[in-house]
Amino acid sequence: xxxxxxxxxxxxxxxxxxxxxxxxxxxxxxxxxxxxxxxxxxxxxxxxxxxxxxxxxxxxxxxxxxxxxxxxxxxxxxxxxxxxxxxxxxxxxxxxxxxxxxxxxxxxxxxxxxxxxxxxxxxxxxxxxxxxxxxxxxxxxxxxxxxxxxxxxxxxxxxxxxxxxxxxxxxxxxxxxxxxxxxxxxxxxxxxxxxxxxxxxxxxxxxxxxxxxxxxxxxxxxxxxxxxxxxxxxxxxxxxxxxxxxxxxxxxxxxxxxxxxxxxxxxxxxxxxxxxxxxxxxxxxxxxxxxxxxxxxxxxxxxxxxxxxxxxxxxxxxxxxxxxxxxxxxxxxxxxxxxxxxxxxx
Amino acid sequence: xxxxxxxxxxxxxxxxxxxxxxxxxxxxxxxxxxxxxxxxxxxxxxxxxxxxxxxxxxxxxxxxxxxxxxxxxxxxxxxxxxxxxxxxxxxxxxxxxxxxxxxxxxxxxxxxxxxxxxxxxxxxxxxxxxxxxxxxxxxxxxxxxxxxxxxxxxxxxxxxxxxxxxxxxxxxxxxxxxxxxxxxxxxxxxxxxxxxxxxxxxxxxxxxxxxxxxxxxxxxxxxxxxxxxxxxxxxxxxxxxxxxxxxxxxxxxxxxxxxxxxxxxxxxxxxxxxxxxxxxxxxxxxxxxxxxxxxxxxxxxxxxxxxxxxxxxxxxxxxxxxxxxxxxxxxxxxxxxxxxxxxxxx
Numbered sequence: 001x002x003x004x005x006x007x008x009x010x011x012x013x014x015x016x017x018x019x020x021x022x023x024x025x026x027x028x029x030x031x032x033x034x035x036x037x038x039x040x041x042x043x044x045x046x047x048x049x050x051x052x053x054x055x056x057x058x059x060x061x062x063x064x065x066x067x068x069x070x071x072x073x074x075x076x077x078x079x080x081x082x083x084x085x086x087x088x089x090x091x092x093x094x095x096x097x098x099x100x101x102x103x104x105x106x107x108x109x110x111x112x113x114x115x116x117x118x119x120x121x122x123x124x125x126x127x128x129x130x131x132x133x134x135x136x137x138x139x140x141x142x143x144x145x146x147x148x149x150x151x152x153x154x155x156x157x158x159x160x161x162x163x164x165x166x167x168x169x170x171x172x173x174x175x176x177x178x179x180x181x182x183x184x185x186x187x188x189x190x191x192x193x194x195x196x197x198x199x200x201x202x203x204x205x206x207x208x209x210x211x212x213x214x215x216x217x218x219x220x221x222x223x224x225x226x227x228x229x230x231x232x233x234x235x236x237x238x239x240x241x242x243x244x245x246x247x248x249x250x251x252x253x254x255x256x257x258x259x260x261x262x263x264x265x266x267x268x269x270x271x272x273x274x275x276x277x278x279x280x281x282x283x284x285x286x287x288x289x290x291x292x293x294x295x296x297x298x299x300x301x302x303x304x305x306x307x308x309x310x311x312x313x314x315x316x317x318x319x320x321x322x323x324x325x326x327x328x329x330x331x332x333x334x335x336x337x338x339x340x341x342x343x344x345x346x
Numbered sequence: 347x348x349x350x351x352x353x354x355x356x357x358x359x360x361x362x363x364x365x366x367x368x369x370x371x372x373x374x375x376x377x378x379x380x381x382x383x384x385x386x387x388x389x390x391x392x393x394x395x396x397x398x399x400x401x402x403x404x405x406x407x408x409x410x411x412x413x414x415x416x417x418x419x420x421x422x423x424x425x426x427x428x429x430x431x432x433x434x435x436x437x438x439x440x441x442x443x444x445x446x447x448x449x450x451x452x453x454x455x456x457x458x459x460x461x462x463x464x465x466x467x468x469x470x471x472x473x474x475x476x477x478x479x480x481x482x483x484x485x486x487x488x489x490x491x492x493x494x495x496x497x498x499x500x501x502x503x504x505x506x507x508x509x510x511x512x513x514x515x516x517x518x519x520x521x522x523x524x525x526x527x528x529x530x531x532x533x534x535x536x537x538x539x540x541x542x543x544x545x546x547x548x549x550x551x552x553x554x555x556x557x558x559x560x561x562x563x564x565x566x567x568x569x570x571x572x573x574x575x576x577x578x579x580x581x582x583x584x585x586x587x588x589x590x591x592x593x594x595x596x597x598x599x600x601x602x603x604x605x606x607x608x609x610x611x612x613x614x615x616x617x618x619x620x621x622x623x624x625x626x627x628x629x630x631x632x633x634x635x636x637x638x639x640x641x642x643x644x645x646x647x648x649x650x651x652x653x654x655x656x657x658x659x660x661x662x663x664x665x666x667x668x669x670x671x672x673x674x675x676x677x678x679x680x681x682x683x684x685x686x687x688x689x690x691x692x
Binding site for chain 2: 030040051130131294305328339
């Protein structure tokens with residue numbers, strides 16, 4: 001039985017082996033994915049991102065538990081968790097959070113957890129993560145939570161990878177955190193203020209709402225309709241105008257949670273489901289998938305082109321050009337020109 | 347007079363225009379840099395990085411003021427500041443911090459400040475930042491402070507760009523911040539605990555030291571020699587064994603600052619100078635420059651290869667392959683193969 005067939009058969013050990021093959025970018029891994037790819041496209045991919053200190057790992061934990069055992073007659077789902085740590089280029093920092101998670105969800109055959117570090121490969125992490133997610137998707141996991149730590153390009157890459165992106169905040173994380181929000185907010189489908197029992201939650205929510213209005217101008221109008229009548233509840237959910245249906249754009253709601261105590265998780269789960277339905281009804285679900293596959297193809301092509309080109313030029317030309325660059329007798333642009341022409345005499 | 351000649355002549359307006367050309371990746375910008383590149387390599391490039399909330403911008407401000415007006419007879423330097431915000435892919439979030447800075451340093455002709463946002467270009471930010479830094483270098487700025495916010499690949503790219511990398515921490519930034527340190531610490535030449543007047547500074551320093559010992563194993567031995575006699579000072583500087591000379595590796599010191607009050611800045615300035623001297627004496631200065639130029643060349647080549655290849659294949663082939671990918675009749679790997687062969691029938 002091929003590795004791919006074993007994975008389709010529900011063999012967890014085979015799945016773990018496949019993910020290692022994917023991370024090491026082996027021929028066997030590529031062959032298995034070629035075989036498995038036809039079985040992908042069924043999972044709901046949920047990105048979870050936010051600055052360090054917001055309690056993302058706890059929240060992802062709680063979401064996994066929610067999908068395994070949802071309230072009031074909702075359907076149970078199998079869950080894959082991919083925890084990506086792009087800030088850990090050299091060592092496996094993600095393993096720490098992983099162990100905490102394990103204690104909670106270990107032994108449940110409906111949950112599969114994988115941690116990944118970036119290993120310093122520029123762009124490579126996004127490709128590898130996408131392939132790992134495909135493997136979990138083909139293996140039949142219905143909800144896949146993709147978690148990253150940090151605030152940067154990795155978040156944008158996640159937004160491209162996921163159907164639904166959660167951006168997690170927490171009260172009192174410092175002053176200049178305000179400055180980074182505008183960019184991150186633009187990739188948010190749902191905003192979560194975790195640790196909402198901490199002081200400063202009102203300030204955080206006000207700042208978020210202000211920045212959100214900047215990032216999603218259409219949102220302002222909708223919240224004006226629904227601003228009243230929600231105050232005072234310990235965990236408050238902001239309801240965008242549901243009567244507006246799925247006509248216009250999605251207006252990212254702001255939710256409060258206290259993940260360590262499970263508060264607000266069921267509301268978050270409903271909101272994620274509401275977003276999925278919005279995506280499906282508007283055709284956005286399909287569109288996001290296309291964008292995602294296109295950008296994945298782009299990254300893989302790029303890497304392949306460089307590999308192919310590298311094999312065609314003599315090693316000593318590259319070395320000579322580099323020396324002239326260091327000597328300042330060629331500028332970087334000129335060096336590129338020479339290398340592409342394959343000839344130092346131009 | 348060419349744009350490049352005007353920049354060499356000290357024309358600030360021309361420099362600002364050039365930086366815009368570089369950011370927009372224009373032909374005029376490339377030509378000017380080709381001309382200016384021979385004048386680069388004189389500035390000391392200092393990277394400043396760390397999580398949001400650590401007060402990086404204030405610290406960079408204070409460092410700039412220090413170089414403009416150093417204590418006790420040290421030499422005055424002209425200063426360029428490049429503030430990069432990789433977490434702001436869509437909008438110019440960096441502008442906020444910039445305005446604060448402006449109030450402080452405006453009107454000093456020996457200071458030039460430039461803010462940059464990533465605009466969502468993968469890899470492109472590192473290349474553009476490198477070129478902007480080259481322009482400031484050629485324009486004669488002696489110290490160039492390159493500041494990024496966030497914790498991820500951008501930090502690693504900065505480490506490649508700078509001669510000296512400062513990693514900024516602050517007390518009490520949350521729990522899972524510990525997890526990200528190991529990776530970031532490996533790029534640190536100097537560690538700064540800013541906001542050192544806050545509670546929890548001892549805990550932060552202990553955590554940093556522990557992680558530092560993991561990241562730089564040779565360091566443990568050296569601190570054991572010098573651990574005693576430094577306790578209790580409000581702003582403490584850890585002195586690695588100076589008598590050891592420049593024989594072995596650099597051991598990253600941990601410094602405390604309160605940037606908003608200017609505390610610890612002069613000590614930090616001396617430590618940066620000590621690092622520069624270490625780099626020069628060991629030949630590491632030259633080596634870092636070579637590594638930096640090599641990785642810059644790499645990124646530019648990659649982008650050029652993709653552009654060149656794109657121009658050789660028919661548009662409709664790309665579209666057809668993409669459709670088959672979305673239909674799951676080709677896997678991503680198979681799609682790349684087809685595109686590289688330029689033929690759907692393989």
